[in-house]
Amino acid sequence: MTNSTLDRFAADKLDRAARRGLRRELRPMHRRNAVRIVSDGRELLSFCCNDYLGLTHDPRLAEAAAEALATYGAGAGASRLVTGNHPLYDRLEERLAGIKETEACCIFGSGYLANAGIIPAIAGPGDLVVLDALAHASMHMGARASRAEIRQFAHNDAGHCAAILAEERGRYRYCLVLTEGVFSMDGDRAPLDALAEISAAHDSWLLVDDAHGFGVLGGGRGSIFEYSPRPEIPLQIGTLSKAVGAYGAFLCASAPVVALVQQRARSLIYTTGLPPSVVASSIAAVEIIASEPERVAAPLRQARRFCARLGLGAPESPIVPIVLGEENRALAASATLEREGFLVTAIRPPTVPAGTSRLRFTFSAAHEDGDVDRVADAVRPLMAQEATAAASAT
Numbered sequence: 537m538t539n540s541t542l543d544r545f546a547a548d549k550l551d552r553a554a555r556r557g558l559r560r561e562l563r564p565m566h567r568r569n570a571v572r573i574v575s576d577g578r579e580l581l582s583f584c585c586n587d588y589l590g591l592t593h594d595p596r597l598a599e600a601a602a603e604a605l606a607t608y609g610a611g612a613g614a615s616r617l618v619t620g621n622h623p624l625y626d627r628l629e630e631r632l633a634g635i636k637e638t639e640a641c642c643i644f645g646s647g648y649l650a651n652a653g654i655i656p657a658i659a660g661p662g663d664l665v666v667l668d669a670l671a672h673a674s675m676h677m678g679a680r681a682s683r684a685e686i687r688q689f690a691h692n693d694a695g696h697c698a699a700i701l702a703e704e705r706g707r708y709r710y711c712l713v714l715t716e717g718v719f720s721m722d723g724d725r726a727p728l729d730a731l732a733e734i735s736a737a738h739d740s741w742l743l744v745d746d747a748h749g750f751g752v753l754g755g756g757r758g759s760i761f762e763y764s765p766r767p768e769i770p771l772q773i774g775t776l777s778k779a780v781g782a783y784g785a786f787l788c789a790s791a792p793v794v795a796l797v798q799q800r801a802r803s804l805i806y807t808t809g810l811p812p813s814v815v816a817s818s819i820a821a822v823e824i825i826a827s828e829p830e831r832v833a834a835p836l837r838q839a840r841r842f843c844a845r846l847g848l849g850a851p852e853s854p855i856v857p858i859v860l861g862e863e864n865r866a867l868a869a870s871a872t873l874e875r876e877g878f879l880v881t882a883i884r885p886p887t888v889p890a891g892t893s894r895l896r897f898t899f900s901a902a903h904e905d906g907d908v909d910r911v912a913d914a915v916r917p918l919m920a921q922e923a924t925a926a927a928s929a930t
């Protein structure tokens with residue numbers, strides 16, 4: 537320890553975070569399969585992976601990766617615009633555009649990189665970006681990087697979005713509206729039909745990041761496919777790192793929009809292409825999603841089972857939050873579950889608003905009915921304690 541001003545700055549910041557129950561830690565996690573994790577020498581049953589379909593450990597993904605590794609090497613070698621655009625990219629982009637029924641698709645290094653690059657590729661100074669207050673950090677990042685004017689509408693409040701557009705749209709050149717298909721920390725779905733209509737009425741372009749919907753909702757094709765008729769959404773983003781079980785992300789859009797994004801998105805141009813093995817795994821996973829409807833339906837079915845057992849309302853996605861309020865309550869509840877063999881991380885600010893720290897459960901096709909019943913039974917007494925604490929606080 538040099539005790540430089542930088543070290544003291546860091547130590548002071550860390551102390552403050554720890555005192556407020558906000559210190560985060562990196563723990564070694566050996567994922568033995570989609571839901572069984574060894575940490576600190578103990579095997580835990582995980583309810584906090586985004587591996588909704590249990591594909592991260594599927595041998596078909598591993599085989600595809602091994603073959604690509606032998607054929608194309610371990611790394612892409614350069615940016616996609618230089619020599620990193622190996623032939624697997626084309627195959628996956630074509631397949632994804634087919635699934636989404638769009639003209640074109642462009643793969644990015646990750647969901648974070650997609651949002652950080654696509655939003656500023658389309659919106660700039662003199663434009664307006666209107667986004668859901670709970671939109672993912674990467675969308676906020678992209679909105680800020682665009683240097684457009686930013687407004688937030690109340691979470692899932694299409695009426696508020698319409699009011700902002702009615703009042704402000706006229707003062708700006710172009711306008712982007714941003715939301716998620718399934719909200720990552722709440723598990724609720726955006727009113728995509730209403731937002732699509734409002735956006736079109738105000739000559740604004742709707743971008744939906746369906747990171748948690750692709751592979752799980754709409755028969756695996758994503759949140760938009762839950763609607764009939766399907767809403768018109770010109771910019772559709774999804775990730776390859778959640779249900780797909782690999783890594784990367786994609787934009788599905790019209791041919792000119794995809795071509796423009798390829799010209800302008802800095803997070804595509806100034807970064808190395810994905811390793812060929814990773815793209816190969818995604819291709820294998822997308823085939824599984826298209827051909828195994830029971831696997832695709834399983835995560836939501838398990839979330840419903842969990843909620844029914846605890847008397848909670850029917851979930852809209854495989855993400856079920858149980859909001860406990862103060863940071864330390866969520867940490868204590870997570871620790872109690874861990875002692876009983878369940879891994880459910882506590883989600884705290886700034887990931888969620890202050891005072892809404894929570895346990896966040898995600899359900900996977902790899903969970904068995906008995907797993908879900910056991911964790912629900914372990915959660916019930918924690919919810920009863922909360923109810924008692926809340927009653928005595930009022």
Ligand SMILES: *Cc1c(COP(=O)(O)O)cnc(C)c1O
Nearest residue numbers: 646647648672720745747775777
């Ligand atoms: C997880 C997530 C991302 C980030 O995706 P990565 O591929 O993990 O970088 C982006 N947007 C939303 C809504 C997410 O939930």
